[in-house]
Amino acid sequence: MSEVKGAYNVCIIGGGITGTALAYSLCNLGETSVAVFEKSYLSSGSTGRCGGGIRQQWSTKNNVRLAMRSVELFEHFKEDVGTDIEYYQGGYLMLSYDEEEAKQFEKNVEIQREEGLDVEILTPKQVSERYPYINTEDLVLATFCQKDGHANPHKAVIGYAQAARRMGARIYTHTEVLGIDVQNGKVVGVDTNQGYFKCDAVVNASGPWSKQVSQLVGVDLPTESYRHQIFVTEPLENFFPMMAISFAGNFYMRQAQHGQFIMGQGDKDEKPGINYNVTFKFEKELTVKMVKLFPFLRNLRIMRHWSGMYNMSPDAQPIIGQSNIVNNYFYAVGYSGHGFMVAPAVTEALAELIVLGKTTHTDISYLNVDRFANAEVEKEKNVV
Amino acid sequence: MVDNQAGGKRHVDAIVIGAGPAGLCGAIAIAESIGDGTKVLVVDEGIEPGGQLPKQTHKFFGHEGFYASVRGFEIGKRLVDKARELGINFLMQTTLAGIYEDSIVAYDRNSNSVSEYTADYILIATGASERFLLFKNNTLPGVYGAGAVQTLMNQYKVMPGKSFLIIGAGNIGLIVAYQLLQAGAKVKAIVEATSKIGGYMVHANKIMRLGIPILLNHTIISALGEDRVEGAIIAQVDGKFKPIPGTEKEIAVDTICLAVGLQPSVELVAQTGAEIKYISELGGYVPVRDENMKTTVNNVYVAGDLSGIEEASTAMIEGYIAGYNIAQKITGKDMSEKITNMKNELVEFRKGPFAAKVREGLKKMGISFPGGGYREEIQQMPSSLSRLKAVIECPQAIPCNPCETSCPTGAINTGGNINGVPQVDYEKCTGCGICVTKCPGLAIFLVQQREEHSIVGIPYEFLPVPEKGSSVKLLDKNGKYVADGQIDRVMINRKEKTHIAFLKVPKGMEGVVRHFEMSTVSEESQAYICRCEEVSRNDVEKLIDSGITDYEEIRRVLRIGMGPCGGKTCRSVVLQIISEKTGVPISESRLGAFRPPVIPLPIDAIVRYAKGVGTDE
Amino acid sequence: MGRLVEHPILDVKSSTSKTHVVFYFEGQPICALPSDTIASALIANGIDIFGFTEHNHARGFFCAIGKCSSCLVEVDGIPNVRSCITPVRDGINVRRQEGRGKPKW
Numbered sequence A: 001m002s003e004v005k006g007a008y009n010v011c012i013i014g015g016g017i018t019g020t021a022l023a024y025s026l027c028n029l030g031e032t033s034v035a036v037f038e039k040s041y042l043s044s045g046s047t048g049r050c051g052g053g054i055r056q057q058w059s060t061k062n063n064v065r066l067a068m069r070s071v072e073l074f075e076h077f078k079e080d081v082g083t084d085i086e087y088y089q090g091g092y093l094m095l096s097y098d099e100e101e102a103k104q105f106e107k108n109v110e111i112q113r114e115e116g117l118d119v120e121i122l123t124p125k126q127v128s129e130r131y132p133y134i135n136t137e138d139l140v141l142a143t144f145c146q147k148d149g150h151a152n153p154h155k156a157v158i159g160y161a162q163a164a165r166r167m168g169a170r171i172y173t174h175t176e177v178l179g180i181d182v183q184n185g186k187v188v189g190v191d192t193n194q195g196y197f198k199c200d201a202v203v204n205a206s207g208p209w210s211k212q213v214s215q216l217v218g219v220d221l222p223t224e225s226y227r228h229q230i231f232v233t234e235p236l237e238n239f240f241p242m243m244a245i246s247f248a249g250n251f252y253m254r255q256a257q258h259g260q261f262i263m264g265q266g267d268k269d270e271k272p273g274i275n276y277n278v279t280f281k282f283e284k285e286l287t288v289k290m291v292k293l294f295p296f297l298r299n300l301r302i303m304r305h306w307s308g309m310y311n312m313s314p315d316a317q318p319i320i321g322q323s324n325i326v327n328n329y330f331y332a333v334g335y336s337g338h339g340f341m342v343a344p345a346v347t348e349a350l351a352e353l354i355v356l357g358k359t360t361h362t363d364i365s366y367l368n369v370d371r372f373a374n375a376e377v378e379k380e381k382n383v384v
Numbered sequence B: 001m002v003d004n005q006a007g008g009k010r011h012v013d014a015i016v017i018g019a020g021p022a023g024l025c026g027a028i029a030i031a032e033s034i035g036d037g038t039k040v041l042v043v044d045e046g047i048e049p050g051g052q053l054p055k056q057t058h059k060f061f062g063h064e065g066f067y068a069s070v071r072g073f074e075i076g077k078r079l080v081d082k083a084r085e086l087g088i089n090f091l092m093q094t095t096l097a098g099i100y101e102d103s104i105v106a107y108d109r110n111s112n113s114v115s116e117y118t119a120d121y122i123l124i125a126t127g128a129s130e131r132f133l134l135f136k137n138n139t140l141p142g143v144y145g146a147g148a149v150q151t152l153m154n155q156y157k158v159m160p161g162k163s164f165l166i167i168g169a170g171n172i173g174l175i176v177a178y179q180l181l182q183a184g185a186k187v188k189a190i191v192e193a194t195s196k197i198g199g200y201m202v203h204a205n206k207i208m209r210l211g212i213p214i215l216l217n218h219t220i221i222s223a224l225g226e227d228r229v230e231g232a233i234i235a236q237v238d239g240k241f242k243p244i245p246g247t248e249k250e251i252a253v254d255t256i257c258l259a260v261g262l263q264p265s266v267e268l269v270a271q272t273g274a275e276i277k278y279i280s281e282l283g284g285y286v287p288v289r290d291e292n293m294k295t296t297v298n299n300v301y302v303a304g305d306l307s308g309i310e311e312a313s314t315a316m317i318e319g320y321i322a323g324y325n326i327a328q329k330i331t332g333k334d335m336s337e338k339i340t341n342m343k344n345e346l347v348e349f350r351k352g353p354f355a356a357k358v359r360e361g362l363k364k365m366g367i368s369f370p371g372g373g374y375r376e377e378i379q380q381m382p383s384s385l386s387r388l389k390a391v392i393e394c395p396q397a398i399p400c401n402p403c404e405t406s407c408p409t410g411a412i413n414t415g416g417n418i419n420g421v422p423q424v425d426y427e428k429c430t431g432c433g434i435c436v437t438k439c440p441g442l443a444i445f446l447v448q449q450r451e452e453h454s455i456v457g458i459p460y461e462f463l464p465v466p467e468k469g470s471s472v473k474l475l476d477k478n479g480k481y482v483a484d485g486q487i488d489r490v491m492i493n494r495k496e497k498t499h500i501a502f503l504k505v506p507k508g509m510e511g512v513v514r515h516f517e518m519s520t521v522s523e524e525s526q527a528y529i530c531r532c533e534e535v536s537r538n539d540v541e542k543l544i545d546s547g548i549t550d551y552e553e554i555r556r557v558l559r560i561g562m563g564p565c566g567g568k569t570c571r572s573v574v575l576q577i578i579s580e581k582t583g584v585p586i587s588e589s590r591l592g593a594f595r596p597p598v599i600p601l602p603i604d605a606i607v608r609y610a611k612g613v614g615t616d617e
Numbered sequence C: 001m002g003r004l005v006e007h008p009i010l011d012v013k014s015s016t017s018k019t020h021v022v023f024y025f026e027g028q029p030i031c032a033l034p035s036d037t038i039a040s041a042l043i044a045n046g047i048d049i050f051g052f053t054e055h056n057h058a059r060g061f062f063c064a065i066g067k068c069s070s071c072l073v074e075v076d077g078i079p080n081v082r083s084c085i086t087p088v089r090d091g092i093n094v095r096r097q098e099g100r101g102k103p104k105w
């Protein structure tokens, strides 16, 4: 074991949106003896590579609630956290090119409306009137929620980190957790490449590395990481306010505040494992598809292309909670590609769980890993 | 030719990226050795092959085996002819846009099309890109990079301005100044922040004797003008490069030309996964490679300025070394003799004082080159020269010897190593003047003491060529007027274009007169770091003060390097500021990511390619 | 500013070439050589302000080899074109780009 460098009540592993938002949420509850360990730079994991989309149009009641709470927190981000994160409620336009999926969308909208979410159902004609630059050929229907939107993920991480620092948390970048010291079924410290830190609780917020980090505690998590690629074009004047997304069509796209178009798609052939390379195949497939649906893209150029990891769970929903094997071990992982948008609500609830022993704002018990012990899992359908 | 079949990947034995001296020699070595040029593909984004060479109108240093004393553009032509004879394919005006996991992608901007390749070996010789400098209004039209000025002037034959201020007195700044003067522009001054001229003295002398001031310990504070450059404010700097208040001076110019150094273009090598390391002596981030020019990725080789900022001659040698090694692997033939020969050439070239940095840098990669073993004494001009004789004013040990090899009587020697300071054997010299026209430094003069006056022969590469008998003002080595004189005669050299103007000078002035003039004719914190997003130095410093010191973090918050240029101008500047503010040397700071494509790829070109519908036109 | 018509080393015959390409800059006809890029043709004709940034700062070229994106212009309504590496073509309409490009659909 290396030299003892410090002691904290809570040690968080991972400096992405989860780790930094959690540090902030803990400090907000008065728990300021918090350390975040990030093996690279802040937001070097999935967060800094993600699309930044924030939506509430989900297919289950719980997920809609969680997302709605997150949006409430995003709406107050500037006042609460003190940073402008380019949060913009331009809406999410969910496009369906498949009859069966369209029916499911209508059902989802019912659930969403029951939760008090204002969602419109649009015909192809309405879509093309509103958005003359979208080709609506083959479109069956679309749903639209104005209160959905997007933000700059990196600024969110830096905002949370700076706020947490101000309130007393310590953030160690370029510090990798190499071991977690478990004695008598309890975590007592973490070992890093910068020394050993004692702690009373540890949180796994390591995104793509969730499985490996959990193994350091001796707890198995059913997560796997898959590469997702994404690229951004040269900027244009802003005219495309919403995130456009399609599950059957397998894409999402938005225009960033600085004018560039950011877009991505999933690849069923991807093998699990960390891989930050990019393929030209991705550019070919996505451009062909997108130019057909959004012809104006033809005149743009691809500026940067990168990839990040989706940390997937078996039911494509996050795994959040407290371990019942090692009691003071918590986790917030397996977001399956939508961890940025739910992070504010998730970390608020998790901080409550850690400090108060129970959640007060949002119920997250349905996201506990124990759900996989039951044979039946309800898979979230609304994911790219 | 490689036919650009839409949709399909093409395979070649070796792909060479960059058609500068390094890439060309690498391609030639491979093609010669495998006996089939069609298996080698050279990709370059320039308008013509040759890299830096077609932009250079001056004669290059080195030795004749590597085209010393030949003008840059002419060297380029010769190498390209050789490559074409071997059947090597060129894709010009084509950017190698990315080395992806599944493909090597090229973008041809003329036909606006993309194509995909696979290759057994990749030789990356992408050279270097120019560094940027921070001063107020540094993005005004009229502030141009030295390379841009050269491209425009020497390739497109268009002058971007009339009167120039040049920033930086390294070889590039000195040469650009000389080239501008040749093209008829005015050069008001060269400012240099350090206390010494970084380039070769012979280059500096060429422009000093034309009266161009080189202001050491000076920097530019601001460009002046509303919508374009109308002038500049310069000031003296102290030992820490901070401007000294009260020393500001305004200079009226219409163009400011930045020649503040080069940095290796490592984007593509980085994309292959090869290890990159910061070695300041080699120019910044460079690929780690062995003495055979192989990177840490088995089939990826590098050569030339990309592997360390140096010279065309060493770029060629490195190209050959990389090429022979690749050929050896392709053919299975033993090429060690040729490789060893080239390595020995490198050893000779790198012995001199100007290669000390390169030697230091390479040591950090575990490659060692010996220094020293050359002559340094400077020969004094003899006190009496009744017959016309060569006088050499080449005071530094530089890797160059055309003077020695061109002299028909063997009167000049550099003392055994190419870096040695040349000396004349006055017994042997016949005053023929061949060395004067060959010397790339224009550092050799012809001198004769006559009864009534003396004669000084001066290498001359300007227009108009003076007429015999015309009277001129005589200038000393700093361009200061010393006396009136007369053109005795002019030796015209149509082929080499270095003429010799013989001047009648007053007796006793043969060691003083070095040029002539024809009598008849005659605020930093607002500096932009990132051109695309208009981010200032202030913005970066504020962020660093708030505790955000990681390049990648800063980049994402301020969007530096996220504009259309992809960080080509600003990355090194930001790293420099981080290093200044945090005290952590750049070599220990973390290198950000290099994401493809290296040039924005038109979506419609990709779509057409993916659908297999061919090109635009 | 303008074309080199004589040079002690370089061959500048092309400057007096009779074949021309005519394109439009801000509506004005510009005479160019077939070997010109948009940027070289503009500079040869004394035009060095190629556009204005979002903050209304004038921009011209800087690197001349397609690396810095300082020289963006609009060609036939398509923005973000690097004038320094884009060959001239007969009849194209080139405009100064002001801020970010306008979409075309």
Ligand SMILES: Cc1cc2nc3c(=O)[nH]c(=O)nc-3n(C[C@H](O)[C@H](O)[C@H](O)COP(=O)(O)OP(=O)(O)OC[C@H]3O[C@@H](n4cnc5c(N)ncnc54)[C@H](O)[C@@H]3O)c2cc1C
Binding pocket: A013, A014, A015, A016, A017, A018, A019, A037, A038, A039, A040, A041, A042, A043, A044, A045, A046, A047, A048, A049, A050, A051, A052, A053, A054, A175, A176, A177, A178, A205, A206, A207, A208, A209, A213, A228, A229, A230, A264, A307, A308, A309, A310, A332, A333, A335, A336, A337, A338, A339, A340, A341, A342
């Ligand atoms: C292409 C793409 C697009 C996406 N689009 C969206 C979107 O539009 N909306 C949305 O909500 N979500 C999106 N996501 C998903 C989202 O990015 C993630 O769910 C979210 O960022 C997860 O945040 P995190 O903090 O949990 O993990 P991360 O951001 O991955 O952070 C984990 C951190 O832990 C660190 N770490 C790991 N192991 C260790 C260790 N042993 N010691 C120290 N540190 C360690 C890592 O370096 C990393 O920085 C997208 C993802 C991708 C890849």
Ligand SMILES: Cc1cc2nc3c(=O)[nH]c(=O)nc-3n(C[C@H](O)[C@H](O)[C@H](O)COP(=O)(O)OP(=O)(O)OC[C@H]3O[C@@H](n4cnc5c(N)ncnc54)[C@H](O)[C@@H]3O)c2cc1C
Binding pocket: B017, B018, B019, B020, B021, B022, B023, B043, B044, B045, B046, B050, B051, B052, B053, B056, B059, B060, B061, B062, B094, B095, B096, B097, B125, B126, B127, B128, B171, B172, B175, B176, B265, B268, B303, B304, B305, B306, B309, B310, B311, B312, B313, B314, B315, B598
């Ligand atoms: C003003 C000046 C004067 C000089 N004088 C001398 C001298 O007198 N003697 C001497 O020995 N040396 C001299 N040099 C140095 C010499 O020119 C360089 O060291 C030499 O050119 C380096 O060769 P290279 O092949 O490595 O790179 P370069 O010549 O720079 O060639 C690199 C090539 O790669 C291409 N390229 C880069 N990226 C891509 C991409 N993604 N896709 C396609 N193509 C790409 C570029 O277009 C370029 O053509 C001078 C340099 C300058 C600038």
Ligand code: SF4
Binding pocket: B389, B390, B406, B407, B408, B409, B410, B411, B412, B424, B428, B429, B430, B431, B432, B433, B434, B435, B436
């Ligand atoms: S002038 Fe002629 S003989 Fe004398 S050193 Fe030069 S080349 Fe040799």
Ligand code: SF4
Binding pocket: B061, B202, B392, B393, B394, B400, B401, B402, B403, B404, B422, B438, B439, B440, B441, B442, B443, B444
């Ligand atoms: S005198 Fe000789 S060594 Fe010096 S620059 Fe001229 S040719 Fe080169």
Ligand code: FES
Binding pocket: C060, C061, C062, C063, C064, C065, C066, C067, C068, C069, C070, C071, C072, C082, C083, C084, C085
């Ligand atoms: S001037 Fe740099 S990209 Fe055109």
